[in-house]
């Protein structure tokens with residue numbers, strides 16, 4: 366069975382996933398969400414071939430951290446067979462309510478492009494690179510069913526949406542979007558560079574829209590993440606065994 370790398374952004378997310386694995390131990394790490402990121406000593410090693418990495422906030426750091434972990438594992442002759450970007454995220458309303466889970470069927474770099482007089486133009490429309498990755502459809506369906514999550518596009522943004530206007534603009538450009546977060550596309554780029562499939566799972570902590578940081582329900586979302594991973598792990602294990 367291939368090993369699984371779960372890339373979270375911050376320690377509370379790593380801990381929420383590691384709790385589901387029974388792998389919470391380790392480095393005493395009291396970093397709160399929003400506190401400075403400490404990149405060292407950040408991996409929880411689950412007994413089930415699953416490692417949970419604190420990859421950092423934002424697509425660039427998440428990509429660099431994930432690529433480093435994938436390269437190190439490959440050089441050690443023990444490569445990963447699947448990468449999962451996991452954590453909390455903003456949910457587009459009313460589809461993705463606070464406390465619910467979303468599984469990405471598409472991981473989209475939503476602000477990678479150029480503003481023009483005629484609106485936003487993605488880098489692919491400018492002739493460069495890619496702005497979307499697709500997790501394996503069978504895995505998305507299996508995981509969505511197992512954890513009771515909606516499946517749809519999850520947007521990766523470098524700036525958390527803070528106005529109704531921007532939320533509306535994102536939904537107009539991406540009608541299938543259920544959630545936004547800040548790391549999925551970076552994690553997916555690293556996975557793609559290594560030829561490894563990717564999945565993204567988000568527990569919704571806040572609505573996408575006007576900024577109201579006090580209303581973020583982070584503990585509820587982290588509890589949903591733990592519960593979701595408890596149900597998801599057997600699916601990953603069996604998918605790895607049978608479908609790789």
Ligand SMILES: O=C(O)c1cccc(C(=O)CC[C@H]2O[C@@H](n3cnc4c(=O)[nH]cnc43)[C@H](O)[C@@H]2O)c1
Pocket residue numbers: 374375398399421422423452453454455456522524525526545546547548570571572573578
């Ligand atoms: O309060 C702020 O201004 C602020 C600015 C940047 C980052 C944060 C974080 O708390 C990190 C958010 C962390 O969680 C994910 N997340 C959660 N909700 C959202 C959202 O609505 N839009 C984008 N990302 C979100 C994200 O993946 C980060 O890792 C706060």
